[in-house]
Amino acid sequence: MSSNSDPDSLLDSAMADHQSGRVDLAESGYRKVLDIDPDQVDALNLLGLILQDKGDHNSAIEQGHRNRARLPGSPHQSREGQACDG
Numbered sequence: 001m002s003s004n005s006d007p008d009s010l011l012d013s014a015m016a017d018h019q020s021g022r023v024d025l026a027e028s029g030y031r032k033v034l035d036i037d038p039d040q041v042d043a044l045n046l047l048g049l050i051l052q053d054k055g056d057h058n059s060a061i062e063q064g065h066r067n068r069a070r071l072p073g074s075p076h077q078s079r080e081g082q083a084c085d086g
Helices: 007-019 023-036 041-053 057-068 080-084
Strands: none
Touching (some): 007 041, 023 041
16 A cells, blocks of 8 residues: 555654644645544544644544544544644
8 A cells, every 4th residue: 555545654644744844744734644544542632632733622622522532442543642742
């Protein structure tokens, strides 16, 4: 599978962009991850944070609701701490 369609690779790239302050690229990357895997909890959460920072509170709230709707024990492992380090 190419990195262009691998959600883990896309997420890693988006998180790196986010950490480096390339917020528009990060937002695009998180959206690409969610196009492939709409339930990816880290992409949902981090996209919601970007939307909140941009002042798009309604969309941020929607992302938060989608994220909280994921059941405990979801096969998606949270890696959000990686994006917040540094």
